[in-house]
Amino acid sequence: MNPTPPRPPASGDAERLAALGYRQELRRSLGVLGNIAMGFAVVSPVVGLYAVAQVGTSVDGGAWVWALPVCLLGQLLVVCVYSELASQWPLAGGAYQWSRRLAGPSFAWMTGWLWQFAVMFANTTVAYLAAPWFFALFGAVPGPAELVLTAVGFLLACTLVNAYGITLLRWFVSLGIAAEAVASVLVGLALLLFFRQHGFGLLTDTLGAPAATGSTPAMSFLAVVAVGGWAFIGFDACVSTAEETKDAARQVPRAMRWSLLGVGAVVILNAVSVGLAHPDPAKVVSGEDLDPVTTAVTAGFGDWSAKPFVLVVLVSFTACLMASQGGAARGLYSLARDGVFPFSAQVRKVNRHQAPIGGLVAATLVSCAALPLGLRSAAMGSLITFGTAATFVPFFLLTAVSLTARLRGTWRPAGEVSYGRWGTPLNVLAVLWTGLEVVNICWPRAVLAPPGAPWYQVWAALLGTGVVGLAGLGYLLLRRPQRLMRDPDPQRPLGDEPAPAVL
Template sequence: MNDTSNPDSDAERLHALGYRQELRRSLGILGNISMGFAVVSPVVALYAVSMVGTTVAGPMWVWALPLVLVGQCLVVNVYAELTSQWPLAGGPYQWGRRLLGPAFGWLGGWVWQFAVMFGNTTVAYLAAPWVYALFGAVPTPGGLVAVAVAILLVCMVVNAYGITILRWFVSLGIAAEAVASVLVGLVLLLFFREHGFPLFTETLGAEALSGGSAVAGFLAAVAVAGWAFIGFDACVSTAEETKDAGRQVPRAMWWALLSVGAVVILNAMAVALAHPHPEAVVAGQDVDPVTTAVVHAFGGWSDKPFVVVVLTGFLACAMASQGGAARGLFSLARDGVFPFSRHVRKVNGRKAPIGGLVASTLISGSALALGLNATAIGSLISFGTAATYLPFFLVSLAALIARLRGSWVPSGHIRLGAKGTFLNVLAVVWTAFEVVNVCWPRTVLAPPDAPWYQVWAALLGTGVVLGTGLVYLAVRRPHDRLRDADGHGGGAAAAPSRPEGLQAAERP
């Protein structure tokens, strides 16, 4: 294995994998961790799942969080071995094509890419109400969409100035978010508890929404909690901008996931124990239990500062997530296997993937039209979660099949051997379960009297993206282009004789 402790070695390794260094390699491990931490984001995660989790399963919903965290640790084990060997932007696409061939890799990359872009839509839309709250204004559906579009545009501009500026903004955001989250959580837990820990064994009647089944309610909470622990793969998106990526990106993923996991679990427990009336949350009478708990404990003066912290967390998440989406598009487009690749693969003078930034902003922004219908945005949230777990499953499955075939033996810095195979099996089982669990149509996760497509949103949205990808695969045959560039039929160990990105760029 080559020494990748300096930029020249990093560039040489990238060239050996088939590409030339086009993005600026300036991130250390802390910078890479910040990207993953910002996208997973404890503030965004808690606000996205706390109210819904409590509504469907009562206070005992918090046990879904450590369960999902353990499941995601299985996925990180697989990702760590893969990115250690192939530290490339656009991980699911790049790994899939090397493990099971170009067609499988391209389709996995297609699904993952749209999941990330629509995830950006969701984050921007959920951030918009906090802008209104900051100024004490009352939002309208059209106003929320307009503010969300402005957030996406601001994030694009920050990203366009390059990875160094992006790192500064994201690091500032997560510093404020992390300190505030940890301090607020600890203070609530230590000094403002309204209830004892036995509260976490109660449902407070939440199972009534699931036909009286506490198990069904808890499974719904597990599906919701899945949103809280996605985004660690943003560390992979910036692999080509990270020094010694083969070693540092796997470490960064672990630090991002585990640190956010600890903060989310801490704050979920603290909010539940400090909330004056958890039964009101279960009954759907309090749609913002986090703010209620904080203001009840600290007083009305804390309202505005807390809004600033939450909004900062959302903006940091949106910036890092949009940056990851742009780099994924860049990875596909430089191989000429994404629509309008010639434009999407462009890199500006600051070595930022400007083509991917523009494309991801347009796609994420167009999906905000759903926000004009207050119930339809829920479809986007459900789809975003399901579509993210599907690539987790596809990558884990591809790695396991390649291991069992003997066509892939991990050869990066991380080699888990037989233990890796066992953990890989568990990762496939976990991600398959969660894909089914998230896609399962549940009226309990939809607003009252929601249209049928809201209930079936996860399955329908995933089906549309998969179907569109399959049609593109059949008509445009991007996998043929990849097979020609590689000079083989696909496989784990083969490497192209010339840089793939250069070959793709040379074609008309």
Template sequence: MAAMTAVTEPFAGPVEGDAQRLGELGYEQELKRGMGVFDSVAMGFATISPVVGLYAVVLVGMAVAGGAWVWVLPVALAGQCLLMSVYAELAGRYPLANGAYQWSRRLVGPRYGWFNGWVALCAYAVANTTIAYLGAPWALTLLGITATPGAIVLTGAVLVLVCSIINAFGVDALKGALRLGVGAEAIASVGIGLALLLVFREQGFGVLTDTFGAEALSGGSTFGALLAALAVGGWAFIGFDATVAAAEETKGAAKHVPRAVWLALLTVGALVILNAFATTLAHPNPADVAAGKDLDPVSTAVVASFGGWSSKPFAFVVLVAFIACGMAAQGGTSRGIYSMARDGVLPGSTFLRRVDKRQAPIGGIVATTLVAWAGLLLGLEATAIGSLITFGTAAIFVAFLLIAIAALYARTQGMLSPRGMVLNVLAVLWLAFETVNIAWPRASLAPLDAPWYQVWAAPMVVAGITVVGVLYLAVAKPHAR
């Protein structure tokens, strides 16, 4: 009952103690509050991940817009900073796990909050599968095993299990592993990026405005090609809300989580942009990427610059980045499940809200593992896993958009400060545009000769989870609990 009362009670002012603030919001302290501000930053940094983010965008970006693709990254980062102005405000006001659910239900209402929580959980469940699937080939490279579909799925399942075990050992184990992973990734990203840019640059700066004819995939329109590249660029700047997912385990959360969200996004954003420019300028022949002849431009640039000996160490660095990303993403998803389940609004909430003796959300961790394994089975069919990856990013932006709309609505009702109105409106406009841009059915962003349903995967699956969510709301009425 206290949790439902908190929905309509705005925060009146600062209070003493994280547990006291959590109690005011309707919950007891069940998770271990053992993370400092650096650990909070590490959660967001690892989930966004400069290495994973770059690998997610560079090939497709260059394929649709040539060397000119790099200019959409600052635009995408600026758009996400508009969202961040809203995120940081809400993270300080309501330092709770699963902002999509908790913030939305307090600012608009329980139906709206449940639906946004549902969309966000679906999106991040898919993200866990994606991270494991894309990280598996790097493990196979190190082991010298051919990356067949079956081998990728099996290796991905092992990566999911490793990340889940670390999460199950509690927040102390998680933050220790993240410190090692993020430290190695940050050093490698800065070192490799600067070396490629300052020592091994092969191309003149004119390559950064050359599309190499890639606009042909967008009907010959350079503007259309850049829009497609901007859709891809949005993939690189998501995951920062893992810091919010760990809010109930962060000391001084109301103060530190808003700062951590900004630090995670801006540091990763700077590294992604640095390495995107460096990779494009150090690549021996960027036109090959645009023509579809080079399917791994980052490795090509690194190995061509540092020599053949670097292929294995580079693969190791990338694998470390994927494991760190997987740990943080699974940690965020499991805490998101726990946050909703303790309100009794999910099927199986009694199990899903379970916290073990290490004060880890073990019910959510088990569920996250099983869902990620189930998703990996789609990796046996390339078109199926491709559709899953496309949907995941679109759904994440839908959740972002719903949060920004909730905050804007709350400002009109006097629940949030009117001083943030302009940035909030701009955030809604950006997110609405980018959500449509990402979900827009483009053949240029699908594999060659992809079936129609893969091209339309994002809007179709978003529509599907919307229908399922609305039906569940109508039949089960979780908001009434």
């Protein structure tokens, strides 16, 4: 299929959506700042740092922080590809909608299936990581079952907020970002400038962690890169709310870029400041300190800061979960309105608040279904790799199909954003990064699971992606949902879009 000459853009977002084959059913009320907030909250700097700081330090000592800029640069490559796609097709359910226009129906359906489960399992991880902070408010030490039940409670509470629509969700997410400003930027700068206890040489010292875990420095660093990718996946929430964002073709790519850069800068700042302000990082390596961030904060500011800091972190986790759950629900809505998802008639329902209530219920049920991974023992490292693997597989598939379409000449970026002659090299690098990271994350490592953890925690990433992939393949072969897919752009052939402004 050859690209066709451009035509003038639609006069507004609703008209643009109609030209892509859909009615405006969700409330379009987000500006660019609201869209950035959604991406910033999922996964937020606080959530990203707390998820990986203890695991990273225990595996690679103070040198673990260098995995973060590697992951940030890799994800910026993915954002370049996403920006061209989101600008041309500003639709909720980006992975599914874009691959429909770049590849065949079967591949598109499978990509959408994998992506939706990736987001829902990411919600599982966030809810589980939030649970200990609830108990920390009361000074209690929970068991594995209590953590799982509390995570279920978080998921249900966030479902209720999401059910009241994008306006209430935006307010809660804004509250979470305000908490981020206190817990991340101000605290991080204060620790770095006033409470530093170590020289910068600590950032190149593994503290004997690789030897203690029976690994090598190179393998330990790769393990940290595997979990570090978790901190830089939230930008896709900007795409999930594209049909609720004004001037989405221009603003969604901008929001993805700024949310990723903002999260990246704050996560790296705080990773460095926590490491340098921690009174005894060797205790994290030995497993004596399972919460290095709080230890660094209370050592610097005093014991009085423990409870307020825990409350701020808990608010940040809750806002993150709300935003991520909202993104999952909108992706399911995008699949279900085409009738290609199980129980589509129920999943595609929108309530009187113009919220995708069917998708919310379905997303919550699936997220809860993965929580039994943590019933027998603590599962932080396992759930991080599980959620990260599920996310990076669709990243790889989408960047790969985009590159294939470029090389075949069946796709020429034709939205507001195009990287011109740099687009193909950037796309190649994005494919290499995501492909290597998928292998790295799915590689079973006992070092990322607690001592004596059951085998399925060690293999969580590979098992999770395998089960979801096989279930999707089975549904594809038995029910053949791809037959229900209509022409994605019934009024114009692919590539018949406004001429891009080359960046």
